[in-house]
Amino acid sequence: ETGVTQSPTHLIKTRGQQVTLRCSSQSGHNTVSWYQQALGQGPQFIFQYYREEENGRGNFPPRFSGLQFPNYSSELNVNALELDDSALYLCASSLHTGSEQYFGPGTRLTVT
């Protein structure tokens, strides 16, 4: 059984650019959640996708958007990057919306 994987591991972007982060969920999992973790903070919930539909969202602006594909992998897109977007982005998958989440290793995004 393969765990949750994320790509890329690290990324450096310039303010104003756009970025796409990718997540492959654990086999059989139909729910994916994305989190932003700034240095010294707990993970902040961005949104959750269940069977290709967004079914939960935190307090993030619309420039944070996502997709879930038929194989349940997912993308997080961030437009018009700001310096404060620099953080570790975590993806977590679960068997369904009410079950245990399994986290990926994260993507470290640096915006300069």
Place this chain on the structure above:
Amino acid sequence: AQRVTQPEKLLSVFKGAPVELKCNYSYSGSPELFWYVQYSRQRLQLLLRHISRESIKGFTADLNKGETSFHLKKPFAQEEDSAMYYCALKTHGGYQKVTFGTGTKLQVIP
């Protein structure tokens, strides 16, 4: 709005001493509460959830709705318990939202 508060950034205890990591929450509905742990250089992982009422690695946590708390306890700390611990709250059903606390670093001194 829901909120999770972990008042201690760092908790240092000696090996064999009892541990209590504090977590308080505010939420108008009926919450689902979790403790997550992150060991050095490892991924964030679920430690326990209140609905399962399990004891994992000797840790327990009881949901106290009157005090809106979900403190994590262990009677005798082990060195391998040193890690970052996060308390989290999830809303039920429908459109979901998860809120994490800022975390407490537990340091067990040999």
